[in-house]
Structure formats: C-alpha cells, structure tokens
Amino acid sequence: MSFLKKFLIIATILTAYIAASVYAVNAKTGNNVCCISKKDLFNGTQNPDGECVTTVMGEIPSKKQMISTVIRFPKNNDVLKENTPFTIRTKTINLAAGFFDDPLKQYYIFPQTLNKNGLIQGHSHVTVQKIQNENEPLDPQIFAFFKGLNEPADAKGELTALVDKGLPAGKYRLCTMVSSFAHQPVLMPVAQRGSQDDCVRFTVVKK
Template sequence: MRRSKYRRPSSSPAWFSGRRRVVVIGAAALAAFGGVVTVTQISSASTERTQQRALAACDDLQAPNRAQLSTQTRKGTYTTNNGQVTQHADDGAGDVATTAQVRARCRDWVIKNVSEEAVTQATTQARRGGGNNNGGQNNGGNQGNNGNNGNNGGNAGNNGGEASAAPSDAASAPAEEEQNNGGDTGNNGGDQGDNGGDQGGDQGDNGGDQGEQPAPAPTTPPPGAGLGVLTNSCDTSNLAPHDGFQNGNRCVSTEFGEVGAAANNSTLLITNAPRQVNRNTPFTIQVSTRNLIRDRFLAAGQGGYYVESSVLQNGLVRGHFHTACRILQSQNSAPAPEPVPAFFVATEDNKGGAQADTVAIQVPGLPEAGNFQCSSWAGDGSHRIPMMERANQTPAFDSVRVRVR
C-alpha cells in the first residue's frame, strides 16, 4: 500500500507539498557573512529572491484549452427548483479561465504563501543558530551519524529484488526495472554513509545545535491554487490511514495515478438483460466494454481495496468490471447505500482492449419479488471507476431495471 506523504519521503514536485515545505535561510547566511548582516536583512533578501522566482514561474502559465461541450445542454451555471438547486453544465467545463486570471491566481498564491513562510522560518532558523558562526557546519556531523543510511539503502535494493511478480508480462517488466534500481540505490546509500562519517569527523564538533531543518519552500502553486481547495493529501486529516481493507472513516493516501486521453477512456454498456424474471430463476446480462484491459484485480478481502493507483498500458487503463443487482424499496427516491446487494461479481478475464467486446454475466437468480437495479461499472486496480480526461465525459457505468415476480 502506498504510504501517505507524512510517512514516507515525497517524490512529488516541490509545489505539491503545500504549506508543509518552507524556505530554510538565515542560519547559513549568518555563517557566510560572519554575523555582520542582521537576521531581518538576510530573511528579506532570501525571501525576495524566492518570491521573484515563484512569480516568474507564474508568468509562464497559460489558460487551458476549451473542452468540447455538449450541444443541447443549457450553457453556464444556473439554478432550478426555485433557486434551490444549482446546475453546472458540462461540470463547469464551459467556464474556462483566461490566461490573465490563471496568472493572477498564481501570483496571489505566491504572495500569500511563499513570502510569509520564508520570513517566519528564516527568523526561527537564525535564532536556533544562537549566533554561532559555525552553526551551518552541524550538517556534517549529522551526516556522519547517519552514515548507516548507506546500509539501509542496500537493504532497500535487496527488498526490491523480492517484490512479487505482476499478473502479466506487460506489468512485470517495469517492476523488474524498479528492482534493479533499488539495488543501485542501496550501493549509493553506502557510499553516502561513508562520506557522511568523514564529514562528521571534520565538522561535527563545530556544529551548532539547530535541530531538524525543514525542506525548501514551494515556489510554484499547486493545481487549483486560488480556487479554495480544501486539501490534497491526508496530512490534514484526523482519520486513521486506510489500510487496504473495507473499512470506512479512513483517509486514503493512494495517488490517483494515470489518466488516459479522451479517445482511450473506458466505456461500458449493458447490451442485453431481461425486463422480467421469476424468483430464483437464472438469467444472463450481456456487458460490453471498450478501452478496458481486464487483467488487474486485487481482492478487497486480502487488503487490495483502494491501494493501487490507476495504471495505463498502451494508453488504456488496466482493471476489471463489476456487476451487481439490488432491490429497490422505492423507484421515486435514491436507495440506501449500505445494504449488500443480492448479486455481485467482479469480472477479470485477461481480455479487453481498444475494441469493444462483450462478456456474459450469469446471474443465478434473485431471491424475492420486486424491482431490482442491475448495474455494471468498470474498475481500475483499486476498484474505482476509471478516470476520464474531461469532466463532462460519461464514466464507464450502466444500469437496467429488472422486475422479479
């Protein structure tokens, strides 16, 4: 299971970490200038440079291209039901920001986040140095103490070699490359450990006690900056991390993964199903899928729920599809979500691709009389409906009504 970012080193770009990463300046500058320049001057100069770089990046942003819109839908955002319900045509795709708006939001984010964090952290770090000109040399001592990191890196390489094989040849090749890289990482780690020890011996005694130093500040705003994004990670959640099993009130840290081009996005259609059947009488539902490679399934009961990011193969998502039938207590209101359905299967047959094909789902019979909703929907490796390039594309889902007598 992919760990959340607060439990593992982040491989994301600097802007993807939000307010948790800040500029570290002040202490090193004091050492360089022999304490002649004041903390405020150092903080201001470094902050200005960081902010200018971030603002320069904003000037390179361009407005997104306008997406294709539906032809018959009323355009824009409007309300219905006497103003009680707001409707966003094409999921808001028609309201495209201009280049000026995108750059203005970017600059606003930089001014509000980069400068304030930089000044605060620079002042704090300078004070921790205690006026000791050798404060910046403590890193050498820390590296020496952490020399064993090289051994850890080597172990990581060995562990990579023991990774379980993927279910298909197409998937196993990348995994093998990652194992080799793991070994190399281990060797490099060992070298770094030795170097760290040497540096510690030379400089560790002169180091000032600065404590843990934070990472550099973000210089580019995250996606959606200025739109009021609530959060984009589990770092701000009070819920326990999701562990791959079917438990609610958890925070899932698994990254969304890869999304294909619009023409390669998955679609699904129930092509044939009975309108009426007798109780406990078997029947067949025909399901057609397109752009879905049905070769990835991680059992939810084994901890495979919401743990794998979406993965593409030749531009197509890898996964499976589900089929379920549940009784409807009413046809005039949305059903309760928690009851288990009368029938549910996940279909994985190592087939499927860019061309549409059809799979026959055998339902052994439904136990009681009433109106049933029988549905099919595609799933990626984490059982989620595959992502789409555009917001106004219909996901890979279909549903029919079956009357049971």
C-alpha cells in the first residue's frame, strides 16, 4: 500500500473520530439530545431497554455538604452464618433522608432538590451480590438482596434493612446507592471528591 493511500485512510479515520467527538459534546445539542435520540422518551416508568430523560439536574449542594456513606454492619471481611437473619446498617452524612417517590410511575421524573439547610432530599438503597469471580465485574442484573432505604434516619443517624432470611453460604459484596428523590444518583458540585457510596465484602458460612 502506498504512503498516499495509508495517509488517506488514516485521515479518513481521524476525521470520522473528530466528527463523532464533536457531535457528542456539541453545545448546540445540549438539552435537545432527546429530540435526536433513538431512545424512547421517558414517561416515569423504568424502561429495561433504556430511554431518554429530559428532567433537568436540579439543585446541587455546596462542596461542604457533599454526600458520604459508611456501612456499619456487616463490616468488611465479616463472617456470617448462612440462612440467619441480619440487619444491614448504614450512615450517610449530608442527606435529608425519607424523600422517595413511586419508582413505578415517577422514576427520574423530578430534579434533585435541597432542603432549607442545603442538604439533598433523597434516600438510599443497599444491594448485595454474590461474588463468583473476584477478578471480574459483577453482573448488575443479578443480586441476592436489594432494598430501598426510604425512611428518615433513626436516632443514631442510621438507615437499616433487615435481611429476614439471611443468605446462602458464599462470598458477597454489599454496596449502598444513595439517590435523589426520584431515584437518580445524587449529583455533586465537584468532580474530584470521595465517593458518596460505600461497599464491603463479607463471607457467609454454613452453620
């Protein structure tokens, strides 16, 4: 292949890449992305095929009021007995908990809001997944336990979830997912920050 042909091929690839990149961040697209998207327009339901959401981001807290979470139980590397009930305990700072809309009819339908003290109004979730291979990402469609923590925090500042039947023996990962009122992940004011969520790994053994 001649140098000219190689040059033309490379130039064509670069042109296509630049065009795609510019289109992806084109300021003129902005909030009109759903007008050109091939995804269905959202309607407040959870669409497993994906969708395009027009809800604005809403209110963002100050840097001093960013979300941070710790899982208090089970702790990292804890060992639990199989099929034995236990209570997951978490604590989140700078979250006005207890704000939770109907996820079947109002999913992503409201923007993020702050209370009078500048705290995000929202709730949290806990999700437990069994670990099959510690070196590979877990399948997000498969979980052993999931629960929305919809109530206000208790007197200890904790949000809790009872795993009433316990879990079968195995290795597990437990994570929090803190959300705004309408279930979207909480939005923070700066990119460089600590995570708003926490994860631990624990083991369940046979009795």
